[in-house]
Amino acid sequence: MSTAADHDRAAAPAAPPLPPPRGPAPAEATRERLLQATHELLTERGGGNVSVSEICERANANVAMVKYCFGNKDGLMLALITRITDSFRTEFEHLAEQKLDWREKLARHLRAVVRNYMRYPYINRLLMDQLRQADEHANRMVSDSFVVPMAEFHRTLLTEAEQSGAVHRHIDPVLFFFSVVGMCEFVFTAQPWLTYGFGAALDDDLVERYADHVSELVLASIGTPSGDGNRSTE
Amino acid sequence: MSTAADHDRAAAPAAPPLPPPRGPAPAEATRERLLQATHELLTERGGGNVSVSEICERANANVAMVKYCFGNKDGLMLALITRITDSFRTEFEHLAEQKLDWREKLARHLRAVVRNYMRYPYINRLLMDQLRQADEHANRMVSDSFVVPMAEFHRTLLTEAEQSGAVHRHIDPVLFFFSVVGMCEFVFTAQPWLTYGFGAALDDDLVERYADHVSELVLASIGTPSGDGNRSTE
Numbered sequence A, B: 001m002s003t004a005a006d007h008d009r010a011a012a013p014a015a016p017p018l019p020p021p022r023g024p025a026p027a028e029a030t031r032e033r034l035l036q037a038t039h040e041l042l043t044e045r046g047g048g049n050v051s052v053s054e055i056c057e058r059a060n061a062n063v064a065m066v067k068y069c070f071g072n073k074d075g076l077m078l079a080l081i082t083r084i085t086d087s088f089r090t091e092f093e094h095l096a097e098q099k100l101d102w103r104e105k106l107a108r109h110l111r112a113v114v115r116n117y118m119r120y121p122y123i124n125r126l127l128m129d130q131l132r133q134a135d136e137h138a139n140r141m142v143s144d145s146f147v148v149p150m151a152e153f154h155r156t157l158l159t160e161a162e163q164s165g166a167v168h169r170h171i172d173p174v175l176f177f178f179s180v181v182g183m184c185e186f187v188f189t190a191q192p193w194l195t196y197g198f199g200a201a202l203d204d205d206l207v208e209r210y211a212d213h214v215s216e217l218v219l220a221s222i223g224t225p226s227g228d229g230n231r232s233t234e
Helices: A002-011 A026-044 A052-059 A064-070 A073-097 A102-119 A123-133 A136-163 A173-189 A191-198 A204-222 B002-011 B026-044 B052-059 B064-070 B073-097 B102-119 B123-133 B136-163 B173-189 B191-198 B204-222
Strands: none
Touching (some): A026 A073, A073 A123, A102 A136, A123 A173, A123 B123, A136 B191, A173 A204, A173 B173, A191 B173, A204 B173, B026 B052, B026 B064, B052 B073, B064 B073, B173 B204
8 A cells, every 4th residue: 555556646647537516515525536536547557447445545435435426336437437428528519619611620520539549548448348238327328428419510510511512422420420439449449459460559659640540531531631621711 | 948948049040150170070079069059149149148058058068078179268259259250351361362343342341341240249249358358369369360361451452542543642551450340340339329329220221321331431531432333454
């Protein structure tokens, strides 16, 4: 415990996934500490297992508070997941509001999706766990948090692309959602194949190249080379 | 056991993943029955858990034979996975040899990758389990079986595309591999989002539409609308 634990703790990311809420109520503060501790432990372990007792030790919280704040460990994990996926939604909603050409929005969005898997190196595994468990409540929460809104964002961009005459075929936004998210996440999911098949590391350089690759592949498909930075004239 | 089990058994797919080997040695025959039984049980359960005792009961084999033939259950699963991924490799190697334009080869290949996830409804989950466990031996086996050969196949097609002048940018075949496989598999991995987010079923119709979508998206990106069926002049 003591020094080694303190050292690990110092190395953990300082910032919580999102700013803490306004309320200073003690249970709210504990809830935040539990989420932050889980975020730190999962980040340190790249998504490996963390136990409730480890989380509570890191958060200086009584184990009973997990039950009080979240129902159980699954509830804690779901709260962390949706906090992160809410931040993804906020990100593309903000992008949607900007006065940019659909190409530029789509290119920025795709790069952001790739980078977010690097930024939260455990989110993919948590989402995969949840998909695998096929828990209806949890998957509905995640669908509401970012899946359906992201497909709507894609629908808007694809409609703009069609109206601009850039794309000469109709692209189904739901199929598009699954295909582009699959492109973005798979290099993270299949990291062992990158390591053992190709001897490559999933480092910042590869992630940036992958973000460019995905963005170029999709933009080129929709009718224009990406990176030409065409801006809307509005 | 008896009637209900017999009924389930009758409903299981009859064909093994690949033809049985030539040798009639008793251990070889048991090995085949164990692989076939695992294939049937996983197909019936869409990739859910199956126990060694269930597999052995279905295969009419002694539990000790799992150890004798495969070392342990992980070894049995790895043998089943690589048998299937070997069949994927055989499929695209056969396609590579045909006198077809790179466009047609790529379109057929992408549709086949999508359909293979439907054909072996448990393969995605087994591969995900293996990726998650990050077992070096198993991931090297799978990489050798189809990951590296498929990226090589992609490299050949992309080189042909570049040489034909269809594509005006260099596409890294390793990044391309991860992006297209991710596109193909994600709708299967994220099936609960399809269900709870969009109220859609992952049925044959959706899979065919998805196969067309992926094929069109990638082909359009490389420089030509897919489906025009241009043939090589060789």
